[in-house]
Amino acid sequence: MATARRYRANRLGARATALAAAALVAGCAVAPDPSPPARATGNLPVREAPPEPRSPASADADLRSFYAGVEKQLVDSGRLRRDPAPADLPFTDDDLIRDFVRVALYDEYTDVNGRFMHAERPxxxxxxETPVRVAVMAGGSEPAEEAARDRSNVAAFTQRLAHLTGHDVALTDGNGANFLVLFMTTAEREAFANQVHETYPDFAPAVITALRNASIDNFCITYAFWDKTNPSVYSAVIVLIRAEHPAFTKMSCVQEEMSQAMGLPNDSPDARPSLYNDDLEFAVLTEHDAILLRMLYDPRLKPGMSVNEVLPLLPAIAADARAAEERDSGVTLAVN
Known part of the structure; x- marks a missing residue:
């Protein structure tokens, strides 16, 4: 795969800002009303104080060491599992229906006075509904080999999303991009936010604030924007993944954030086996999650439907999506 686009840490440049603007200006150069949905992945189980910031280079090195330790702690505790179809966690169609309602028909975050707050709501x-064009941006501090690997992971998962949803989802070199996946350090992310704000001062304040002040206990964050003429249709997405993460955590962020940005904005403690659960039990898209994506893009469902409109359709949709996933995988899913 081609090496990811690179922008120097000390000057992200007009091209980076232009790419973000091209992706977002149609849907949200001015924050829509109501505010755009956004979500953040599960918090890290931090058991020690994060490193104190020093120079940009030393701060990056400290954070890399810190996140590597967190990843090891999670793996050692039995989390970040890599098995997409675990035999110890069977699930029924009723489970799929319950989880779909909770994950697809609830928001996790709410814009409160220009800041995103965790406040679940229906x-x-x-x-x-429009084609999704995915562009990858890497900060200049990321080594070329890492940037190439990250872009390869995004490209492969883009193809998988297209297959699971049946929607037009493809990677682009930046032309027509409306789905940005950013791999940036803290300093690069802050510079990027400042450039977007300077160029577009009315750009969604909550997003600018969150980009500047992303908490250390977030793995990765997605900001999804809807079409001004139809608040049930997405028009643009920014996925922010910390460049300081080790490779495995970044790969997990790609799979969780990109899949949820297709229209599964919430997490649920009852969803298992699933990425869409803040306990971080799984690191890869599970068959349970693949079925939810198939359900979401079933033609019997339409953007703007309420839970009362969706529920009567879900038994047939869940059964059909499960059968499709079984045909694809060649593996019979465990059922209670």
Missing amino acids: ALLRRW
Whole structure:
């Protein structure tokens, strides 16, 4: 795969800002009303104080060491599992229906006075209706080999999303991008936020604030924006993944954030086996999650549907999506 686009840490440059603007200006150069949905992945189980910031280079090195330790702690405790179809966690169609309602028809974050707050609330069904064009941006501090690997992971998962949803999802070199996946350090992320704000001062304040002040206990964050003419249709997405993460954590962030940005904005403690659960039990998209994506893009569902409209359709949709996943995988899913 081609090496990811690179922008120097000390000057992200007009091209980076232009790419972000091109992806977002149609849907949200001015924050929509109501505010755009956004979500953050599960918090890290931090048991020690994060490193104190020093120079940009030393701060990056400290954070890399810190996140490597957190990843090891999670793996050692039995989390970040890599088995997409675990035999110890069977699930029924009723489980799929329950989890779909909670993950697809609730928002996890709410814009409160220009800041995103964790406040779960019911939502209408949302998804993409226009083609999704994914662009990858890497900060200049990321080594070329890491940037190439990250882009390869995004490219492979983009193809998988297209297959699971049946929607037009493809990688682009930046032309027509409306789905940005950013791999940036803290300093690069802050510079990027400042450039977007300077160029577009009315750009969604909550997003600018969150980009500047992303908490150390977030793995990765997604900001999804809807079409001004239809708040149930996505128009643009920014996925922010910390460049300081080790490779495995970054790969997990790619799979969780990109899949949820297709229209599964919430997490649920009952969803298992699933990425869409803040306990971080799984690191890869599970067959349970693949079925939820198939359900979301079933033609019997339409953007803007309420839970009462969706529920009667879900038994047949879940059964059909499960059968499709079984045909694809060649593996019979465990059922209670």
